[in-house]
Amino acid sequence: MKKLITFVICVALVLTLSVPALAKCDNTVYYLSNLFALSYNGAESNYGGACREANIPDNISLIIGGEASHETDLNRGCGNDSNYIRLIRGNSFDASEAIRDLVVLYLPVGEAAPETIERNDICYNVVGGYSIVHDYFIYNKAIWENVFGFNERHDGTCEYEVYLYYTKDTRAGEPITDLKFYFDYENRNQPNLIPTTDGEPANFNHGYGGRVTYLQILREQVDTGSVFAGSTSIAVVCAGVVVILAAGAFVIVKSKKKKQSV
16 A cells, blocks of 8 residues: 555656646747758649658758748749749757858859858858759659759849858857748838848849749747647646546545544
């Protein structure tokens, strides 16, 4: 009997200590820790197939801006409606792994882009990406490019190429949590748009004539909802179990004392 009571008390104690930790999950945030581009042809729905062909893990195959649609296409309005360019993100709960800043470099077509640039004495690395090559809507090859040009897939001629750079240097600012799409020139005054190296809002279709596309940097904390969905309910359940176990232990003790008194 003593062993049973001891066991019940130990379980109750462990669950009691677990409740605050589980409840704390609701306030956990994720940061933008990885970023690369994905270019593919066909229908928007081919995004999943493109990810599988490129062997992109499920935990980082998250599209910047939400679902695969025209609203998350960096090739929007460029005359090739069957080619899509997405930005794919990776998440981390560790702020030390977060991307801190982003900047865009415009270069004349034909001029090689460097893999790193320096801005305000901080080193920035170029964003790479996958180009999915296929025939008759059957994917057959994923090509990784260390330096991804956002205008290379456009039909016709481009005056400039667009390259995206990132840094995780803590001097560059607070951790980035997400990016938000803005279209059309009228939105160029939105705050915290990714800038060019000259400090102007960066248009990802610059030099081609496609739809003006900006990306806004967000640094506020993001609710991880889907990642820790139900953590509050788990904590409530654990609390209920604690109460039941504690009550059970109390009844057992009282019952034993009553028998001894008899």
